[in-house]
Amino acid sequence: MNNLFGIKTTQRELFADVAKPLVEDLIHCKNGLLFTYGVTGSGKTYTMTGSPGQGGLLPRSLDMIFNSIGPYQAKRYVFKPDDKNGMEVQNQVDALLDRQKRDSQTSVPKTPTTRRTDPEFADMISPEEACKAGGVDEDSSYSVFVSYIEIYNNYIYDLLEETPFDPIKPKWNGAGTPLRNNIEFIPPQSKILREDQNHNMYVAGCTEVEVKSTEEAFEVFWRGQKKRRIANTQLNRESSRSHSVFIIKLAQAPLDADGDTVLQDKSQVNVSQLCLVDLAGSERTSRTRAEGSRLREAGNINQSLMTLRTCIEVLRENQMCGTNKMVPYRDSKVTHLFKNYFDGEGKVRMVVCVNPKADDYEETLLVMRFAEMTQEVEVARPVDRPICGFAAGRRQxxxxxxxxxxxxxxxxxxxxxxxxxxxxxxxxxxxPCEISGPNDDxxxxxxxxxxxxxxxxxxxxxxxxxxxxxxxxxxxxxxxxxxxxxxxxxxxxxxxxxxxxxxxxxxxxxxxxxxxxxxxxxxxxxxxxxxxxxxxxxxxxxxxxxxxxxxxxxxxxxxxxxxxxxxxxxxxxxxxxxxxxxxxxxxxxxxxxxxxxxVKDEKLKQLKAIVTEGKTENRQPQRPSREKDKVAAKRSVSPSPVPTGPLVRPLHRRSHSAGGERWVDHKPTTNVDLDTVLQPNIPNAIKVNAPNEKALSKCDKYVLTHQEFASDGEIQTKLIKGEVFKTRGGGQAVQFTDIETLKQENPLAASRKRRSSETGPDGEPMERNWTDVETRCSVAVEMRAGSSLGPGYQHHGYPKRRKP
Known part of the structure; x- marks a missing residue:
């Protein structure tokens, strides 16, 4: 059955097409489930409850039930719940005692005759809109029980349960005075789901109130509605934060052969129920901007609705493809509670509420797809059993x-x-029969x-x-x-x-x-x-x-x-x-x-200078050795000047190859401190003993200080340079582009080597001439740069002076 209702559809027309068949099935001992579904703010609660003069599905269902069974209702407490989702019939004496106990505990009327005096219970249905079911069994007695629960954050709470209080622990306000007569009310406890002997699911320990009129039932509904959790969100001022379930149970038992009293046989009692469910609306947190508890509530609501969709999809697949997949009813309390309805124990109706706002288009499209899918799901209903075998018309x-x-x-x-x-x-x-004394006449x-x-x-x-x-x-x-x-x-x-x-x-x-x-x-x-x-x-x-x-x-x-x-x-x-x-x-x-x-040019220049100096000294008269050393020192040709005073060891000297980039200065712990001015210093560098990704990610240049022994036994330092760049995998890699060599030489060892290998023009070793050159060039050291430096680049330093 698929109907489309427009904006101008009245509550009466909607009830006649949707809920009235379910109420008729309830009176004829059949179960029913009706729930509203849609996005938040689409009108689900209004469809279920209505407004004064325009009663919704719930008040109209109650009114139709009592209009149909009104003359055939049993006295109060004749039917009594057995706390196991069933009903038992009490004898007249026990029912009378329970009624007297109720009358002694409360002073209000047993059944309110009208609600026109209280604006909260204003007339929801006009008398001309009242309806009545046909085919009511006149030889049976009926009693109506209602219960009201909510499913909040996947926990079940009883909205009709009287709030217990702790008489020992008081509750105080900020002014230091006790609240509520020095009594602290205990928060409600969640209920659990159980399965009865007929494999039907029910809420254990749920309060079931026997009602005898529409007004009394609606009053019980409003009493539970005040406890329901609602909150203000960006999309709805009074958004339902839980799924509410209003359960109407109708107990029916045949009269005895005389037609006067209810038959005292529990097996002949038939209990049917109608569940009216107001589902909370699905919502997106990006639109509601929910935080904290609101965000948690929205997540639980969307999860339970998603479980409902999954169950319907599995039922549809099992039906159309012939499979036997397990339906995940237990993933949510909503689907677990109504498991029997989806398995065929009653008729299921769904009212899909749609908000025509353009902002809700995507969510409304998902809702309509789910509604289209549910149309293809069909379940087999069980065969109805007869109530009693007595002849009809006993009461009349x-x-x-x-x-x-x-x-x-x-x-x-x-x-x-x-x-x-x-x-x-x-x-x-x-x-009074009490005698006050012996003289009482x-x-x-x-x-x-x-x-x-x-x-x-x-x-x-x-x-x-x-x-x-x-x-x-x-x-x-x-x-x-x-x-x-x-x-x-x-x-x-x-x-x-x-x-x-x-x-x-x-x-x-x-x-x-x-x-x-x-x-x-x-x-x-x-x-x-x-x-x-x-x-x-x-x-x-x-x-x-x-x-x-x-x-x-x-x-x-x-x-x-x-x-x-x-x-x-x-x-x-x-x-x-x-x-x-x-x-x-x-x-x-x-x-x-x-x-x-x-290098060849320099050697030739030095050799020319030495030869020229030797000829000049032979021509000039001999001077004292001290003066000769001074003149030779003045006329010496060297890449760097020879200091006349004592050597001053500077702390550091800036490398000519240093630029404005950030460097990773990798100096292994095994390096030996030479204690000379030949120490490369790179400003604003990150010094590390072992390269790591964190240091490489912050720099774009890399230099490794490597020491090794040269052929003459001296320590030779190499500066191995490279560029740092990022790889496609998100890491760092180094590409080496330059090697700069820093070499320290001993002038005494170099002089001995030259004396043994070089001779003068007359065939004699040039010891005296080399001594002068050694004196003048004792501090000159040649440096060679790599391929990244310009042509003719030199780097000079002053090694540590050795004691003679």
């Missing part, structure tokens, strides 16, 4: 017999029921007088009883004569019934023949349906295989394009890398050749 026959008997007694001059009622009411209560005479009056009334009632009994005997005798004539009439009717039975038997035989033919046709239809399902399954599998192959082909094409792009990038990177490497090698080779030419 007994009432008609009583009325006729009373009328005949009145015609014969017998006492009427009103006279008997007056005599019964004339039995005044006995006066008032109590006993007053008691004797009251007893004498009661005795006279009793004698009058006995006379009336005897008179009535005699008249009743005469009436019964007349009835016996009438019964004889009626028996003859019954015999004639039985003969006619025999003829009718034969006709009925012939018709049954014809019906059996038609049923067999119908079964044969149904069997053929089933075979055709199975064949169709097989073809559809094959078609579905082939279509699925085709889609999977298309997807695989698309993935292969996309992988091929991605591989081509990747290879192009790799080729480009390799080309750039080799171009840079070739350029670097060419530059390095050029610089190396230039350095070699420069």
């Amino acid at each position: 026959r007994n009432q008609a017999f009583k009325d006729e008997l009373t009328h005949r007694l009145e015609e014969r001059g017998g006492p009427s029921p009103t006279v008997l009622n007056q005599l019964l009411q004339s039995f005044h209560p006995l006066p 008032v109590t006993l005479p007053r008691l004797i007088e009251a007893l004498e009056k009661r005795h006279k009334i009793r004698q009058m009632m006995v006379e009336e009883y005897n008179k009535t009994a005699n008249m009743l005997k005469s009436v019964l005798q007349e009835q016996d004569s009438n019964l004889l004539s009626k028996e003859n009439f019954i015999q004639e009717q039985r003969g006619r019934l025999g003829e009718k039975d034969k006709m009925i038997q012939n018709q049954k035989n014809e019906i059996d023949r038609l049923e067999k033919k119908s079964k044969m046709l149904e069997y053929k239809i089933d075979i055709l349906q199975k064949t169709t399902n097989i073809y559809e399954e094959d078609k579905r599998s082939l279509q699925h295989e085709l889609e999977s192959r298309e997807q695989r082909l698309q993935r292969e094409m996309s992988e091929k394009r991605r591989m081509e792009t990747r290879m192009q990038g790799i080729v480009t990177d390799a080309k750039l890398k080799w171009e840079k490497e070739c350029e670097r090698r060419v530059n390095a080779k050029q610089l190396e050749m230039q350095n070699k030419l420069w």
Whole structure:
């Protein structure tokens, strides 16, 4: 059943199409479930509750129930819940005691007659809109029980439970005074779900209130509605933060054979229930901007609604594909509670509320898709069982017999029921019988007088009883004569019934023949349906295989394009890398050749200077050795001047190759401190003993200080430089581009080597000349840079002076 209701649809029209069939099923011992579904602010609560003059589905359902069973309701406490989702029938004495106990505990009227005096219970339904169900069993007694629960954060709470309080622990306010008469109310406890003997789910320990009118039931509903959790959000000023479930239970039991009292047989009691569920609306936290508890509530609401959708999808798949998947009812309290309805124990109706706002388009589209999917789900309903095997019309026959008997007694001059009622009411209560003392002369005479009056009334009632009994005997005798004539009439009717039975038997035989033919046709239809399902399954599998192959082909094409792009990038990177490497090698080779030419030029210049100086000294007269050393020192040609005073060791000297970049200065712990000025110093550098990714990510240059022994036994320091760049995987890599060598030489060792290898123009060793050169060039050390430096680059320093 699928209906579409517009904006102008009234509550009465909606109830007639949606909820009225469920109420009729409830009166005929069938279960029903009705819930509203939609996004937040779409009008679910208004559809369920309504407003004064425009009552919603809930008040109209209650009004229809009491309009239908009103004359046939049992007295209060005749039906009593057994706390196991069932009902038991009490005898008249126990029910009377319970009613007296209730009257003594409360002073309010048993059943409110109207709610027009209280604006909170204003009329929800006009009298002309009241409706009534047909086909009510008049030979049964009914009682209505209501309960109201909410499912908040996937916990079940009883909204009708009286709030307990702790009489020991007081609650104080900020001013230092106790609140609520020095009593702290204990928060409500969550309830659990259980399964009864018929495998139906119910809320254990839930309060069930027996109501006798629409007003009383609606008053109970509003009492629980005040406890329901609502909050103000960005999308709804009074947004429901929980799922509310209002359960209406109708207990029905047949009357006994006399039609006066309810049959004392628990197996004949039939309990049906109608659940009216107001689901909380789904919402997106990005729109509501919920935080804290509101965010947690929204998450639990969306999770429970998602579980409901999943259960419906699995039911639909099991039905259409013939599978037997497990339905995840237990993932949420909402689906677990209504598990029996989805399994076929009752009719399920859903009202989808839609808000026409453009902002809710995406969420409304999901809601409509879910509603479309639920239309395809069908469940099998169980067979209804009969209530009792007594003949119908017992209540009416007994009432008609009583009325006729009373009328005949009145015609014969017998006492009427009103006279008997007056005599019964004339039995005044006995006066107090306590004697105040031995001289009390008032109590006993007053008691004797009251007893004498009661005795006279009793004698009058006995006379009336005897008179009535005699008249009743005469009436019964007349009835016996009438019964004889009626028996003859019954015999004639039985003969006619025999003829009718034969006709009925012939018709049954014809019906059996038609049923067999119908079964044969149904069997053929089933075979055709199975064949169709097989073809559809094959078609579905082939279509699925085709889609999977298309997807695989698309993935292969996309992988091929991605591989081509990747290879192009790799080729480009390799080309750039080799171009840079070739350029670097060419530059390095050029610089190396230039350095070699420069070294040769310097050696030639020094040799020329030494030769020239030697000739000059031979021509000039000999001077004192001290003056000769001074002149030689002045005329010496060296890449760096020779200090005349004592050597001053500077702390550091800035490297000429340092730029404005950030460097990672990697100095291993195994390096030896040379204690010379040949110590590279890079300002604003991050000094590390071992390279790490954190340091490399902050810099764009890298230098490694490496020490090793040269061929002459001296320590040689190399500065290995490189550039830091990011890799495609998100890491850091270093590409080495330069090596700078710092070498320390001992001038004494160098002088010995030269004396042993060089000789003068006359064939003698040049010891004296080399001594002068050693004196002048004792502090000159040659440095050679890498390929990244310019041509002719020099780096000079002052080594530590050794003691002679």
